Amino acid sequence: MTGTGKLKLYHYPATRSARVKWLLHEILDDDFDVEVVPLYDGVQYGDEYLQKNPNHCVPTLAMPTPDGEQRYVIESGAMVVLLADAYPDKQLAPPPAPLSYERADYLQAIHFASTLADMMLWQIRLHEHLLSSTERDERTIKRYRNKFMREAEPQFKGRLDAHSFACGERFSAADCVVGHDVLWARAYGLCQDDTFTRYVGELFKRPAFEKAFADLSDFSLEVPGDKKQVHSLVTG
Numbered sequence: 001m002t003g004t005g006k007l008k009l010y011h012y013p014a015t016r017s018a019r020v021k022w023l024l025h026e027i028l029d030d031d032f033d034v035e036v037v038p039l040y041d042g043v044q045y046g047d048e049y050l051q052k053n054p055n056h057c058v059p060t061l062a063m064p065t066p067d068g069e070q071r072y073v074i075e076s077g078a079m080v081v082l083l084a085d086a087y088p089d090k091q092l093a094p095p096p097a098p099l100s101y102e103r104a105d106y107l108q109a110i111h112f113a114s115t116l117a118d119m120m121l122w123q124i125r126l127h128e129h130l131l132s133s134t135e136r137d138e139r140t141i142k143r144y145r146n147k148f149m150r151e152a153e154p155q156f157k158g159r160l161d162a163h164s165f166a167c168g169e170r171f172s173a174a175d176c177v178v179g180h181d182v183l184w185a186r187a188y189g190l191c192q193d194d195t196f197t198r199y200v201g202e203l204f205k206r207p208a209f210e211k212a213f214a215d216l217s218d219f220s221l222e223v224p225g226d227k228k229q230v231h232s233l234v235t236g
């Protein structure tokens with residue numbers, strides 16, 4: 001790394017920060033810091049956190065600079081690409097040069113999963129669990145469930161029918177994003193095909209995966225009853 005000191009991940013169990021935590025465990029084992037941001041309490045909307053991440057979400061990755069300052073990286077997809085490239089000895093990404101289709105395919109997998117596919121899953125999550133009952137919209141749920149089933153799921157399945165992992169026979173950093181999306185989709189009754197069951201079984205065998213999701217029991221799909229008001233206000 002450029003600076004001295006450890007990387008620090010701002011995290012909430014089972015959310016998009018888990019994909020970065022997973023990759024950090026793959027690369028650094030436990031040699032990084034984690035701070036939990038209690039999303040259901042609305043802490044992400046406080047001034048202190050907004051200065052780090054104006055999008056009021058996790059993950060945020062704090063990177064120490066040589067002069068002892070902290071710089072903040074936002075966007076899970078950017079973090080995954082950055083970290084995998086920074087540790088080439090871990091062989092978690094095809095190299096950026098020379099130009100290769102393998103690299104292009106790897107970037108496509110990460111960017112598709114962390115943008116379009118995430119957006120569909122997030123709409124489902126918002127309208128099925130996070131918004132207040134008056135703000136939820138059944139048509140939005142239907143639209144994004146259909147879109148995910150017709151467009152995203154076949155693309156993920158195509159990759160995983162063709163080979164063991166998202167981008168080939170080897171595990172890569174792309175699996176931290178595609179794998180997280182597949183788990184997220186399965187929690188919503190999507191990606192139920194045997195192909196996904198086989199893939200998830202492979203991911204579960206990884207010690208870094210086990211560490212990244214060890215806090216899963218701290219997560220609930222439903223907003224806890226006493227926190228509903230906070231979350232309804234902040235997402236609206």
Ligand SMILES: N[C@@H](CCC(=O)N[C@@H](CS)C(=O)NCC(=O)O)C(=O)O
Pocket residue numbers: 015016017039044055056057058059074075076077114234235
């Ligand atoms: N594009 C961002 C999205 C991050 C995101 O929306 N995270 C959600 C959890 S999965 C969050 O922290 N939401 C809290 C909020 O919006 O209040 C990324 O991939 O890093």
